[in-house]
Amino acid sequence: MTGGGTDVLVVGGGPAGVALGAECAARGLRVRLVAPHPPRPFPATYGAWLDEVPAPARPALAQVWSDVRVYTGAGATPLVRPYALFDNARLLEGLLTRAGGSLCWTRGRVTGAERVGEGWAVRGAGGETWRAAVVVDAGGHGGGLAAPVRPGGAALQTAYGLVARFERPPGPPGGMVWMDYRAGHLPSAEVRAAPTFLYTMHLGGDRYLVEETSLIARPGLSRSLLRERLRARLAAQGTPPQEVEHVEWVAFPMNAAAPRPGPWLAFGSAAGLVHPVSGFQVAGALADAPVVAGAVADTLATCGPAAAARAGWEALWPPQRRAAREVALLGVDALLGLPGDALPDFFSAFFRLPAAQWHSFLAPRTEAGALARTMLRLFAHVPNRVRFPLARAALGQPGASGRALLSALD
Numbered sequence: 001m002t003g004g005g006t007d008v009l010v011v012g013g014g015p016a017g018v019a020l021g022a023e024c025a026a027r028g029l030r031v032r033l034v035a036p037h038p039p040r041p042f043p044a045t046y047g048a049w050l051d052e053v054p055a056p057a058r059p060a061l062a063q064v065w066s067d068v069r070v071y072t073g074a075g076a077t078p079l080v081r082p083y084a085l086f087d088n089a090r091l092l093e094g095l096l097t098r099a100g101g102s103l104c105w106t107r108g109r110v111t112g113a114e115r116v117g118e119g120w121a122v123r124g125a126g127g128e129t130w131r132a133a134v135v136v137d138a139g140g141h142g143g144g145l146a147a148p149v150r151p152g153g154a155a156l157q158t159a160y161g162l163v164a165r166f167e168r169p170p171g172p173p174g175g176m177v178w179m180d181y182r183a184g185h186l187p188s189a190e191v192r193a194a195p196t197f198l199y200t201m202h203l204g205g206d207r208y209l210v211e212e213t214s215l216i217a218r219p220g221l222s223r224s225l226l227r228e229r230l231r232a233r234l235a236a237q238g239t240p241p242q243e244v245e246h247v248e249w250v251a252f253p254m255n256a257a258a259p260r261p262g263p264w265l266a267f268g269s270a271a272g273l274v275h276p277v278s279g280f281q282v283a284g285a286l287a288d289a290p291v292v293a294g295a296v297a298d299t300l301a302t303c304g305p306a307a308a309a310r311a312g313w314e315a316l317w318p319p320q321r322r323a324a325r326e327v328a329l330l331g332v333d334a335l336l337g338l339p340g341d342a343l344p345d346f347f348s349a350f351f352r353l354p355a356a357q358w359h360s361f362l363a364p365r366t367e368a369g370a371l372a373r374t375m376l377r378l379f380a381h382v383p384n385r386v387r388f389p390l391a392r393a394a395l396g397q398p399g400a401s402g403r404a405l406l407s408a409l410d
């Protein structure tokens with residue numbers, strides 16, 4: 001089957017692909033979105049800081065917590081920053097409504113794309129060919145067409161979670177715990193080798209989401225280790241789950257470099273847009289989509305397909321954002337280089353920074369200089385047992401990352 005030509009072909013039906021496809025369609029472009037599945041609510045649990053969720057997406061929030069805490073020692077640190085959970089069915093519905101009739105969802109798996117004249121012939125695994133002026137790769141962490149470059153190999157965030165009913169609350173009723181690093185129930189050597197924390201959301205009544213999470217590790221922690229850690233933690237707290245409704249396995253890479261401009265436009269996690277320290281991406285993709293779609297639509301009309309893909313890349317990766325990514329990758333190296341039992345002290349200092357500083361450190365578009373200044377301030381405030389490994393991680397970078405920090409401070 002050969003599909004009729006469209007202005008834009010989006011590979012992937014995750015939140016990034018649908019958001020960008022919808023924004024292109026809303027600007028009058030004809031969009032084909034190709035995904036192996038029909039439109040269906042995104043399967044993962046997506047959380048975000050409320051202040052980072054763009055206003056048009058807020059009706060798609062299932063729940064917002066104002067009691068948001070971290071535990072880096074015995075006592076709770078209140079974060080005083082509301083945190084939100086997406087209702088993925090409503091998020092999808094809102095995006096498809098925004099697209100109107102100009103987005104055609106096609107089931108298929110893209111296997112490649114070749115230039116034909118000014119545009120593209122995109123191949124499907126079932127022998128299909130779809131013509132399009134601009135191709136967007138929103139195929140997720142592995143990319144639909146090409147995977148992002150990850151210096152030193154992929155460093156993974158992994159988590160094993162349950163949505164379950166509990167007789168005794170495993171976290172604060174009415175609240176959410178962003179990070180609970182308390183680990184008195186584990187031998188210290190295990191914590192040092194493989195630090196994990198609990199992420200908890202009270203979903204109402206006796207329902208909670210509990211996820212034992214490894215922030216970042218290379219290689220990533222295994223599902224069986226995290227499942228056992230979660231079981232042991234809940235047992236130690238005296239809060240075993242009763243009825244399990246859903247199991248969630250989380251595993252995705254955190255350390256992509258900014259992509260170079262290419263023949264097609266990568267977006268979402270296929271563009272490495274997952275935040276290298278928090279792992280967040282969804283709110284950022286929702287905010288980026290109108291900006292990128294605007295650049296593509298304006299340029300396609302006046303300068304043609306190649307210039308439109310390039311304009312989309314420039315809108316997504318202005319020089320400041322590329323520089324910031326290099327600085328953030330230094331943060332990744334530092335986290336990977338810290339002994340696991342130093343992480344609670346690291347985050348204790350992090351959350352004692354002025355709120356504006358730690359907020360912007362975790363934000364998707366913070367410029368490199370601000371990131372670098374926050375890192376230096378943090379460096380000055382952590383205890384020595386954290387400072388020395390941090391310094392080793394920073395100075396141990398032979399090339400790009402260390403230089404990135406210095407030039408960001410110029």
Ligand SMILES: Cc1cc2nc3c(=O)[nH]c(=O)nc-3n(C[C@H](O)[C@H](O)[C@H](O)COP(=O)(O)OP(=O)(O)OC[C@H]3O[C@@H](n4cnc5c(N)ncnc54)[C@H](O)[C@@H]3O)c2cc1C
Binds near residue numbers: 044048280
């Ligand atoms: C369980 C889990 C929980 C997470 N929690 C959060 C969170 O709380 N907050 C947050 O911001 N981020 C979270 N993340 C990070 C997450 O990866 C991203 O935020 C988000 O899913 C990425 O969106 P995406 O659209 O880029 O890719 P994906 O959601 O991975 O979607 C990729 C799409 O491309 C399709 N596809 C792949 N290859 C092809 C192909 N060759 N042809 C056609 N289609 C193809 C897939 O079928 C899918 O439709 C979580 C990730 C996981 C796995």
